[in-house]
Amino acid sequence: MRLSYPSSVKVIQVPCTGRVDIIHLLKAIEDGADGVYVAGCLEGECHYLSGNLKAKKRVQYVKNVLKEIGMEPERVEMFNLSAGEGPRFAEIAREMAERIKKLGPSPVNMKKAA
């Protein structure tokens, strides 16, 4: 299909989004990522039954944490798509990159640069 998506997106593969924990999302932010998103399977179609639902709750937890410490919760997001939806994967990557571009660099990085 040779679809392109923004080079700013770094893909980290996991066997199931149920493997993604709160600490993984936080570490990404802590280490300077401007945004993090989890691309999981469609709800109700998890091979392990509830991996993507667990990930959804963890993403929400991190959103709440960011809000609590005065950062934009939109920097963290959960998307659901099936493994066969290549074009949707590229579209989500563009959508998220665009959203982060609008939000600007993470305040974690801004202070570091100053």
Add this chain to the structure above:
Amino acid sequence: MIIADRKPLEEILQMVKDSNKILILGCKGCVTVCNVGGMKEVGVLSSILKIARKKEGRPLKVDEKTIERQCDPEYIAQVKEIVDKYDAVISMACGVGPQFLSEAYPTQRFFPAVNTTSFGGATSHGVWSERCAGCGTCVIHLYDGMCPIARCSKSIMHGPCGGSARGKCEISKEVDCIWDMIVKKKMEKGRLEDLIQMKPTKDWRTARDGGPRKSVREELVQ
């Protein structure tokens, strides 16, 4: 076990606002089981505090450690060598932890990261409910396995009261009226007459009313 909830992040950040290097000390006891102060939660809080302080342009150095329990002096002793290397120490144990630590290391300041709420158990995954009020004189057997002290909002011994409606307590639709449950179970088991038995007034001196409590096992005291 002892149940606790993490304090709001703003409160924790305020505690360490003047510190540059802190230790977050977790506990492998009850707070690990109720997912609020174990090794994993220590890691999460550490990361959150670092993000919040990086954002302010004042990075915070955070070390993480989780000990077996914070309610036994022999485990508290394990941090002896490191405890004074920090500007402050955050304890993620129940209310016992910061107190045992403060007693053992008077030169350091210890801050609680959790609010200790109750004695209870997991009623479903991720949900913990109060089951014991630690009143010091257990009466659970008299009420067919349900404690009116811990589970009745007014801790009454002769319910249900007028605030009970359709099995729920007047304080919230989420709260079961334990007296409704006690009476129903007594009726079901044919033991309703138990509730008209005369009983001596409950001795509240064994509860908090008698002041701080202490348990001594003479056979163990050295």
